[in-house]
Amino acid sequence: MLNPARNSIPQKIETIHIMGICGTGMAALAGMLKQSGYTITGSDSHIYPPMSDFLKQIDILPFEGYRAENLEHKPDLVIVGNVITRKNPEAQALAASDLAYLSFPQALAEFFIQSRKSIVISGTHGKTTTCSILASALFHAGLDPSFMIGGIVAGFNSNNRVGNGPFFVAEGDEYDTAFFDKESKFLHYRPHIAVITSIEFDHADIFDDIEQIKASFRKFIKLLPADGLIIAHLDDPNVAEVVADASCKVEGYGFAPQNDWILDYPVTLGNRTEFGFTYNRDAFNLAIPLTGRHNCLNSMAVTAVLHHAGLPVDTIQQCLDKFGGVKRRQEIRGKARGVTVIDDFAHHPTAVKLTLEGLKMAYPGNRLVAVFEPRTNSSRRSIFQTSYIEAFADADAVVLREPVPLENIAVEDHFSSSRLAEDIRVKNRHVWSFQTTDEILEHLAGLLEEGDIVAILSNGGFDNIHERLLQLLGA
Structure with missing residues (x-):
């Protein structure tokens, strides 16, 4: 267990170590701290682009993997990311040390918000x-x-x-x-x-x-x-x-x-x-x-x-x-063969419904094809199984990917894209469900026509489906 007395900011700080540095927010915090004059080290188990490239650009080379020896340089402060569990070997080493530590929100508040x-x-x-x-x-x-x-x-x-x-x-x-x-x-x-x-x-x-x-x-x-x-x-x-x-x-x-x-x-x-x-x-x-x-x-x-x-x-x-938009929020990723491919982060049923409603308003004369990947801890549970039925009301066609099952929950509590497809089909809408992204791409290649708007909805990378689809269409 971490000592709560050490959950504070030291009076003198020169070196800061960030556990879970390749998370989007953690990498950004690392850059802000580096810009503020601190020496930054970090560690993560998944070091790959784009975060690895970003960190390299600001001259931070994180440790690959979590190990006790990553703290041997005795940083003045350790910032612990949300992805770190108490069983993490680096977290256990932190608990055994006398090092000060903060969470990501605490660090953001202490260094920049206050x-x-x-x-x-x-x-x-x-x-x-x-x-x-x-x-x-x-x-x-x-x-x-x-x-x-x-x-x-x-x-x-x-x-x-x-x-x-x-x-x-x-x-x-x-x-x-x-x-x-x-x-x-x-x-x-x-x-x-x-x-x-x-x-x-x-x-x-x-x-x-x-x-x-x-x-x-x-x-x-x-x-x-x-x-x-x-x-x-x-x-x-x-x-x-x-x-x-x-x-x-x-x-x-x-x-x-x-x-x-x-x-x-x-x-x-x-x-x-x-x-x-x-x-x-x-x-x-x-x-x-x-x-x-x-x-x-x-x-x-x-x-x-x-x-x-x-x-x-x-x-x-x-x-x-002068607002130029946000990446992954109704972001047009490209056009090919007259088909517009749009990327959006929507995953909660309400967000899906509002996003598709907005796109239908923007493109009233075009066929709107929604492609959805349930990926969050909530969307992969059955709690929203019925809520998604009306979420796709503004889509003219719906293509669903079966989610990767969550571990440690009962089978009956899992979300089912095939069941959702059956429920949407009752509403006389065109809908299909597939196990893999490859199957979805193959289906889209035969489905899409000039003038279609394809809204790809996921809070993850979705196996790079956006670029793969554009290439498949001949971009």
Whole structure:
């Protein structure tokens, strides 16, 4: 067991060792710390591109594999990643040592958040996109923000930045912190302004039910100071419930009239969406280079934050116009033989539904083919088996991959793509399920026609299906 007394930051730090350094967030943190002047070492069991290339570029050569001797140089501080278990040999060596240690969220807060005003974007859906829009807008407004985000922001070609401005934008994940801290990550981020986009059941590997998730959000809300601000999507009854007892100011956004920021239903023109909104009975219009009602909501939350930062609506519009998107969020990977291949991170049923709805709005005259890989710990469980049926309502054709089974859960608790295909087929929709990505590619080669839009949905690499499909189509 790690000694809780050593879970602190030393007064003098020159060398920092990062366990699990090849995770997207951990590698980004390594780069931020390196940029701040610290000597960085690290270790991981999976060292390969693109993270290995990134670390090499910033002159960090991690140890391959976890071993006790990786700590023999006695770093001043060890940062322990979420992938590390208590049985990890390096974690056991850390427990036997007198070295100080922090989790990833603790380190981010101690080194980068505490000296700035923290804006934490939280919620089951939309965190990465909302964070990215906000960070981009603050930058183009000349406010030089710092940020750590769960996706690559196209305008920066990075998921992190250390700026000199007053704001730090953090993606507030409700997932657990580390093996020695099972509380949610966002409880470490010292919020002064918080956005709550949505609250639904997810992360079935760490939460038993929605009540546990709401309990974690209630703890988060209690962290806001009296002069803080919560921008909350009050159309979501779970969000409305948890913010009801907030001790700071709460402003709601959404389509319903009880909100402070009230959206009109949007009009989509290609890859651009226009919508009106009212605030304090004043009416305004905005346009965003994104599609879907969910992205209008994300942009509305950003607008509310920027308004409270002192930006007028016309300046906010100029900043939104410069947003270049986020990797893996409705990202067009290429076109071949008249077929457009789009990559998206959506995996929760609600995210799948909203993503496909937005794409149907953007391409109303085209056939929309959804290709889905259930890959998360939640989507590979049967808890969402029926929820996915309507999630694909806007797709004209659906192609499903059978998930890799989770270990240590009963067979009857596994998600079944073939069963989902049968249920969707009852709705008179074209749907197929396959065991492998190779079978999916073979099927798509015969299915796709000029003008089709292919939305590939997965939170993983999906066996590089995007590039393989484009090559198969002759790109």
